Every structure is written in C-alpha cells, then in structure tokens.
Amino acid sequence: KQEVTQIPAALSVPEGENLVLNCSFTDSAIYNLQWFRQDPGKGLTSLLLIQSSQREQTSGRLNASLDKSSGRSTLYIAASQPGDSATYLCAVSLAGTALIFGKGTTLSVSS
Amino acid sequence: GAVVSQHPSWVICKSGTSVKIECRSLDFQATTMFWYRQFPKQSLMLMATSNEGSKATYEQGVEKDKFLINHASLTLSTLTVTSAHPEDSSFYICSAQSRGRGGYNEQFFGPGTRLTVL
Numbered sequence: 001k002q003e004v005t006q007i008p009a010a011l012s013v014p015e016g017e018n019l020v021l022n023c024s025f026t027d028s029a030i031y032n033l034q035w036f037r038q039d040p041g042k043g044l045t046s047l048l049l050i051q052s053s054q055r056e057q058t059s060g061r062l063n064a065s066l067d068k069s070s071g072r073s074t075l076y077i078a079a080s081q082p083g084d085s086a087t088y089l090c091a092v093s094l095a096g097t098a099l100i101f102g103k104g105t106t107l108s109v110s111s
Numbered sequence: 112g113a114v115v116s117q118h119p120s121w122v123i124c125k126s127g128t129s130v131k132i133e134c135r136s137l138d139f140q141a142t143t144m145f146w147y148r149q150f151p152k153q154s155l156m157l158m159a160t161s162n163e164g165s166k167a168t169y170e171q172g173v174e175k176d177k178f179l180i181n182h183a184s185l186t187l188s189t190l191t192v193t194s195a196h197p198e199d200s201s202f203y204i205c206s207a208q209s210r211g212r213g214g215y216n217e218q219f220f221g222p223g224t225r226l227t228v229l
Contacts, residue, residue: 042223049217
C-alpha cells in the first residue's frame, strides 16, 4: 500500500530564506507526483506536476525534484515571502488513479 | 482553462437530513471524477472514484449507501450525504480527470465544500 510522508510537519522561517520541503513515498511505481498549496479553509492549488520520467519541474521561485528510485521528492522555495504561508501537500498517483496525499507541511513565513 | 466548480461552497444542515454536493468540469469532459474528504488538520482521503455512466468505486470503510455518488454526464458528478450526522462534518473536495486535458492524467480540483452537521 502506497504511503506518502512529508517532513517537516511545520516550518517557520523569516522572509527571504530559501527552504526545502520533503516528501517520500513507499512504492516507487508511481505515474506522477504533484505538489499542491492549500490555504486555510480553501481548496487546492496545483503548483507543480512531475511525471515519473522527469527529474524536476520549475515554476517561478518553486522547483520540485523527483528521485523515483529512492522514493523522494523535494520542493524548493526560493526567497520566501509571507504570501507563501500555507500548507503544502505532496501527492502521488498511478496511471489514471486517484492521488494519495501526504499530511502536508504547514509553512509560516514571517516578515 | 481546466476549471472544476463545486456547489455549494459551504452548507450547514440538521442531523438526519441529506445534502447534495455538485462537482462540475466547466471546460472539459471528465471521464473520471474523484471524491475526497478532509478532516481538520488531516490530509485528503479518497472516498470514491466515479466513472461516467457506471457505478462508483468506494474505498474501504466508506459506506456506499450513505455517500451516494452519481456521475450521469461527462461534466457533472454529485455526492449526496444521506442522513447526515455530526461526524460527517468535513471538507469535501472533488477532482476531475480527462485524458485529453492536461495530459499525463492530471487531476483538476474543485474549491471544496465545507459541510457542518448540527
């Protein structure tokens, strides 16, 4: 059974810091991996999607990497801003199936 | 593009009543829709997978007679919580998937529905 773990559960940093969020999964036979952002009481915003054949994806200040063989992904946020404060969720899927989510990392960026 | 809507965004109901939540793909046809539930400070847990024109597949522990799912068209799936109880209070989120949209079986999520049962 696929399990997704995210470390740390919570993270507080001052504005401007670069930071890394970690995600690990137990079964490397994934089809893709997605990173989402969720604000309190809100739905999900897709940040990055990495196919199993890809190593990384970048969007603005965000960079996500994938090491399928070791079952790990990282989300790198450069020059963090208070507006980045949210919960970040990592999720994996097999082809055509539902996503399996981690519990998330709650990020707080102070000004 | 690739917008998924949910209605209502929030609902408060009395214990014992039924509540229907709609999930619509606005600009694409969704061959598959997924329903998730999220309790406070928890992650999203899959409840069921819904394919257009066929019966939904429920995850273990999810009562199919309590959570009725209908996927009658390629743009609409509904989740009805029957005889709701306070323990059903949660955040319900749907996602829609289309082979022809987004590529790579990407799922597009609705904004969620907050259900509170008194």
